Amino acid sequence: MGIAQKIFELGKQHMDEQATSAIPGYRASTSALGRRTAVADQRLPISTILNQQMPSMDLVYVLLEDYFEAVHWFSLVVYEPNFRKKLHSIADGLAYPSQKPFLLLLAVMLxxxxxxxxxxxxxxTTDKGVWRNWSxxxxxxxxxxxxELMDQPSVTAAQICILxxxxxxxxxxxxxxxxxxGAxxxxxxxxxLHREPLKGDFEEIEERKRVWWTIYTWDRFASITYGRPLGINDKDCNLSMPADVFENPYFIAxxxxxxxxxxxxxxxxxxNSLYLISAPALEAIFSSRTSGSSRELAGDAxxxxxxxxxxxxxxxxxxxxDHLISELERDxxxxxRLSARAHAxxxxxxxxxxxxxLIVLHRPLLVRQVDHLSTTHGQSPGRSAMDFPIHSTAAATSQQNISFEAVSPGVPIKSPVHWWNAALRTSRVAELPLLAQxxxxxxxxxxxxxxxFNAAIVLAVMALSDPLSDTAQVVKRTITRILRLQDVLxxxxxxxxxxxxxxxNVVTLLLRRESEAMLAPIAGRSQDEGNTLAGNSLMSVEDTLRLPLDATVEASSDPPSRGQAWPDLSRAHRLNESLASVQYVLPPGDDQFLGLQAGGDNQPPTLFPDMRPDEEWQMSTPQVWSQANAPPETVDHTPDVNGERGLYWLWDMSWNGGPLNL
Incomplete structure (x- = not known):
């Protein structure tokens, strides 16, 4: 169509756009649209154009201030100077029919x-009902x-769909x-909108940039939230970043x-920059190329x-x-002022x-271990890793003790600590009542x-790994605050x-595992050696409480040292167990579901004391990379009959970019 239009222009002819509107690639020109509407349009009451009553202009100004304070700082879809000009053009309650897209944009904002x-x-209650009815x-x-909007691609149509x-x-x-x-x-x-404009005034260009980059960040957020492939390829875009512009959020004189x-x-x-930086790793996690295979998420690359x-x-x-650095230590x-609230x-x-x-990037490294445990031991889809005896799974893990240093020498990264610290920082919002309000x-x-929700799950995983530790007590207090805030939200x-x-349900599981750990019998080292609890292998109370649930201590292992909350023998297995346990209590798919360290007395203990970098990675990177080379028939990719599980993909231990299953 573009070439055909060029040919028409060579003959100084104009293409009949009404006669070509059914051809893919057709796009009405602004000038042609303007010529038609200039003749046909007459200013009409807004209610006539929309076939519905709109709020009075006084009420419009009130609701626009509410919109700017509640939404605009978060989603910069409209460009206030341009929007204000268009708003003034309909201030008398009349508009051209061609302004219908703008009226719909105004409607969604209101x-x-x-x-x-x-x-x-x-x-x-009366006011609440009135506002809700308007909404x-x-x-x-x-x-x-x-x-109708989707049939007329424009900046305004995109703005309406975004909001x-x-x-x-x-x-x-x-x-x-x-x-x-997707639309x-x-x-x-x-x-x-994904291309840098070659011409145009500053305000129009800035509005186009805002709209496109809002779509870009929405796409990245959706991939993380829904667990699905990215919809925008970075290589397809060449649009620069929006400029710093001061806007007036007030509309009432x-x-x-x-x-x-x-x-x-x-x-x-x-x-935008944050999502651009993390895009390569997010693409590796969510790309359809990883569907049906765990290799892309479990290798050195x-x-x-x-x-x-x-x-x-x-x-x-x-x-x-400075004004965009979150001060989690001060409310x-x-x-x-309004600007301070918006920036906070x-x-x-x-x-x-x-x-x-951070949580999403490091999630596959932990989950691969659980996948390996389930395939190695022939776990059925209905059983969780916690159903297997601790000695068999821990032994299997320790036999394939491939540290991160062995895979990528000299790369000191601490995945479990990233999970823990990210979750703690998120939970700190529950300690800032004014900001939370x-x-x-x-x-x-x-x-x-x-x-x-994600932070609470991470903390619960850590607590379940050692339910009697000081860390678990910190987690219980933190999850309590999160639950109270979630109740208000x-x-x-x-x-x-x-x-x-x-x-x-997760808290109930945590309390049950804690009580089981408190009441669990003490197990000796090895029956083959004829040792009993009364013999030389008598374990201290501290050592006993630090054992995993239903555990026996292998003959070749040493008891945990004093003050060590994560014994070396079963460190990876215990984290696997806790992740499997949390996944076990999450409900099946429900499409309606998606509707720095702590300071002072609440500062948590060091999560992994006296741990070498390679040991830290034993918690997160698979000591069992061989799972990536496992025969395909050992991996269960049975589709979930309930469909995709929305936000729950993040805590489904078997998710690998392909079909989700329990």
């Missing part, structure tokens, strides 16, 4: 503002025109959101007429990839601007994203819930409410 205002109106009606209006999908991923319709992501990517590519401005866009640029990605994102973290002031939330969002990426009242509410987000019920 719907989000009304939703968050309804959540804050907890003291007045429902406005979202229904947008949903009614989605197909509509962003709301539903956090508030009860994650599958719709995921489908909208939005194609809409934006059809509109050329006289504040809207004064110079109250905030720079939100630095946050978007830093978030992946270890080097994780090491490089970890170092790069740590370097990114150290170079953040926000209750009298903070942005810094928290960056910290949560950073820690979540700000997050609860904003678009960060469900994103925070997702990350708190659950009043605003279905995702938070449902994750709370899952975490309660």
């Amino acid at each position: 719907g989000m503002g009304a939703w968050y205002r309804s959540q804050r109106s907890i003291t007045n 429902v009606d406005l979202f229904k209006l947008v949903e009614l025109h989605l197909v 509509f999908g962003s709301h539903h991923v956090y508030h009860g319709r994650p599958n719709l959101s995921f489908s909208l992501l 939005t990517i194609k809409i934006s590519q059809a509109a050329g 006289p504040r809207s007429e004064q110079r109250h401005t905030v720079c939100y866009s630095t946050y978007q640029r830093e978030l 992946y270890l080097k990839l994780v090491k490089e990605a970890t170092e790069n994102i740590q370097r990114w973290r150290s170079q953040l601007p 926000i002031s209750p009298h903070s 939330l942005q810094s928290l969002s960056l910290q949560l994203t950073y820690d979540n990426i 700000l997050a609860t009242d904003s678009h960060l509410v469900a994103f925070l819930a997702i990350n708190l 659950g009043r605003r987000s279905a995702l938070s409410k449902q994750s709370t019920s899952v975490l309660k």
Whole structure:
């Protein structure tokens, strides 16, 4: 179609766009559209164009301020100077029919503002119902025109799909959101948003950049959250980063007429950079090329990839601007200005994203061990690794003691410590009540819930590995705070409410394992040696309490040294057991589910005391890399009859990029 249009131009002819609109590749030109609408359009009441009543302009300004305070700092889809100009053009309640896409964009923004205002109106039930009704009606209006928007690729159409999908991923319709992501990517590519504009004014270019980079980060977040391949290839894009621009978030006079401005866009640029840095490793985890095979996630190449990605994102973290560094040791002031509140939330969002990426990057290294244990010992799909005797699995692990140093000499990376510290940092939000309240009242509410859920699972895995340790006690206190915060978040987000019920099951498991460890009988070393508890092999109380559940001490092993919380013999196996146990209590697939160290007295003990770098990697990197070379028939890839399990992929020990199974 592009070549055909060039041929027409050689003859100084204009292509009849109405006669070519059914041909793939057709794209209406702006000039042609302008010529048609200039003749046909007349300014009409907005309600006539949309066939639905819109809020009065006074109410529009109120809800727009709610939108900017709750959503805009998190998702910089609109460019405020451009948006304000278009808003002024309809301030009298009249608009051209050609402005319908902008009116739908305004509707979705007002719907989000009304939703968050309804959540804050907890003291007045009547007001809460009024705002909720406005939100429902406005979202229904947008949903009614989605197909029409997809047929007309434009910046505005992409903005509407982004905001509509962003709301539903956090508030009860994650599958719709995921489908909208795919449509939005194609809409934006059809509109050329992924390419650097060759011409145009500054404001239009900046708006295009904001829209595309928002889609890019949404795609990366969706891959991590849903456990599915990336939708955007970095090699297909050449768009530069958005500039730092100050915007006015106020619309009610006289504040809207004064110079109250905030720079939100630095946050978007830093978030883009974080996902760009981690993209190669994320692609290795989620790419369809890993489907049906564990080799890509269990080899030396992946270890080097994780090491490089970890170092790069740590370097990114150290170079953040001061106003975007999350201060987890100090809560926000209750009298903070709007800019300070926005930057505090942005810094928290960056910290949560950073820690979540660390967890995801290092997850496959731990899970490979569990896969190996299940295939080596012929574990049936219905049994977890915890069902096997400790002596058999621990012995199998120790026989294949391939340290990380042996695989990649001189690479000192500590995967379990990354998991632990990332989870602890995330949990610290529960110690900052004012910042947590700000997050609860904003678009960060469900994103925070997702990350708190992941952090609690990581901490539970560590506690289950040694239920009587000091670490486990720290974990119980921390998970208690997370549960209390999740309970509050659950009043605003279905995702938070449902994750709370899952975490309660995990806590029940943790308490049961703790009681079993306390009441477990003491086992001697070896019956073959004729030793008894009354003999020379009598174990101390401390050594006994540090044993794994249902454990016997191998004759060739030494009892754990005093103060060592993770005995060398079964270190890898015990972590495997705990991960398998957590996965065991997670419910099956439910499409509706997705709806620095602690300081002071709460500072946790060193997780792996006196541990050499190679020993640290025995916890995380498979001592059992041979699993990657196991015969294909030993690996169960039976599809899950319940379908994909959404967020649960992260804690499914058998997930390897292919079909999920229990």
